[in-house]
Amino acid sequence: MALETPTRARKRERPGSKNTAGLDLDELRKLWLKPLWLVLSDAFTDEPRTQIVPHIWKWSDVRPRILEAGRRISAEEAERRVLMYLNPGLNGAPGATQTLFSGVQLIMPGEIAPTHRHVPSALRVVIEGNGAYTTVSGEKTLMRPGDFVTTPNWAWHDHGNETDEPMMWLDGLDMPFVLALNAMFYEELGDGYDIQPVTRELDDSQTRYNRGFRPHRDAFAGNYSPILNYRYAEVRETLALMERAGDALSEEEGVMLDYINPLTGGPTLPTIDAHAQLIRPGEHTRAVRDTASRLYFVLDGRGASIIGGQRLEWEKGDTFCAPTWAWREHRVASSDAPAVLFSFDDAPIQKPFSFYRRQALLEGDGHQSSL
Numbered sequence: 001m002a003l004e005t006p007t008r009a010r011k012r013e014r015p016g017s018k019n020t021a022g023l024d025l026d027e028l029r030k031l032w033l034k035p036l037w038l039v040l041s042d043a044f045t046d047e048p049r050t051q052i053v054p055h056i057w058k059w060s061d062v063r064p065r066i067l068e069a070g071r072r073i074s075a076e077e078a079e080r081r082v083l084m085y086l087n088p089g090l091n092g093a094p095g096a097t098q099t100l101f102s103g104v105q106l107i108m109p110g111e112i113a114p115t116h117r118h119v120p121s122a123l124r125v126v127i128e129g130n131g132a133y134t135t136v137s138g139e140k141t142l143m144r145p146g147d148f149v150t151t152p153n154w155a156w157h158d159h160g161n162e163t164d165e166p167m168m169w170l171d172g173l174d175m176p177f178v179l180a181l182n183a184m185f186y187e188e189l190g191d192g193y194d195i196q197p198v199t200r201e202l203d204d205s206q207t208r209y210n211r212g213f214r215p216h217r218d219a220f221a222g223n224y225s226p227i228l229n230y231r232y233a234e235v236r237e238t239l240a241l242m243e244r245a246g247d248a249l250s251e252e253e254g255v256m257l258d259y260i261n262p263l264t265g266g267p268t269l270p271t272i273d274a275h276a277q278l279i280r281p282g283e284h285t286r287a288v289r290d291t292a293s294r295l296y297f298v299l300d301g302r303g304a305s306i307i308g309g310q311r312l313e314w315e316k317g318d319t320f321c322a323p324t325w326a327w328r329e330h331r332v333a334s335s336d337a338p339a340v341l342f343s344f345d346d347a348p349i350q351k352p353f354s355f356y357r358r359q360a361l362l363e364g365d366g367h368q369s370s371l
């Protein structure tokens with residue numbers, strides 16, 4: 001559960017010490033030794049510090065370039081035709097934040113991405129295209145715009161496009177976290193199994209688990225949601241109902257829902273939590289921050305966010321990130337249509353160890369500056 005911290009952290013000068021005490025630092029360096037007291041205040045900081053900076057990847061920049069990649073490199077050559085979203089603070093290392101990878105993947109008509117599996121958990125959110133498939137552990141789903149598809153850790157998965165239009169989706173993975181732990185494994189199912197056998201009916205998991213039922217004496221034992229595809233049409237219906245019911249009265253985050261594992265009520269993936277939120281015309285959400293790092297994808301509409309003091313203008317198809325402990329607030333102009341933001345974050349990695357903290361900005365009007 002979120003730990004609410006009602007007061008802001010007190011700021012004060014850290015005394016620290018730059019006293020080398022006459023020690024020979026060169027000699028210590030050769031022995032791979034160093035006095036902690038010289039760097040104590042860099043390690044035990046008053047608040048989280050991060051290299052990650054707020055950034056937006058505009059769909060109007062990305063779309064023509066991923067389609068150009070589709071003309072220039074075949075799916076076989078590329079293996080995975082993805083343009084990665086790199087955080088400018090990471091000096092080119094793969095990652096949109098310190099724990100989360102994101103990018104856009106393109107599958108042209110007739111192409112496949114062969115069956116493989118890996119330690120990182122993955123999610124997809126469909127940007128453009130209608131009806132291409134992802135198959136995970138023998139269950140196939142046809143993906144429509146805005147759908148949220150999960151691919152758990154070490155699950156066999158493959159993709160294909162049997163439609164006559166390009167299919168593009170946002171990938172989200174916990175890959176930088178797995179790499180930081182040096183825990184990566186990857187393998188392919190191999191010759192003859194580029195397309196894995198489909199062993200279940202279409203929408204099997206939705207029908208079993210997303211209707212308030214579960215099979216009697218269910219044997220599902222995963223630490224992830226058994227549901228493969230969360231349909232955007234259902235998300236919009238639920239957000240609309242919540243809006244009619246007045247669920248946005250807290251002024252924080254607009255009307256927001258969490259995608260859940262129906263067996264636990266927890267996140268869909270053990271390392272990644274996912275949400276959708278409706279920002280209504282004229283709404284300006286109160287600034288909040290937490291220790292999770294986060295990516296937003298604009299499912300519908302347009303608006304602006306202030307992330308860590310930086311204003312980002314967004315519209316449908318854009319992706320932007322919010323670093324750890326950066327204030328974030330969203331606004332949609334009263335003359336615009338309602339906007340829907342999808343977001344995913346690394347809070348599930350932090351919560352089991354009590355690292356997670358969240359705070360709302362209570363001073364002034366609850367905003368960093370006027371939008």
Ligand SMILES: [Fe+2]
Nearest residue numbers: 116118122157
């Ligand atoms: Fe994959």
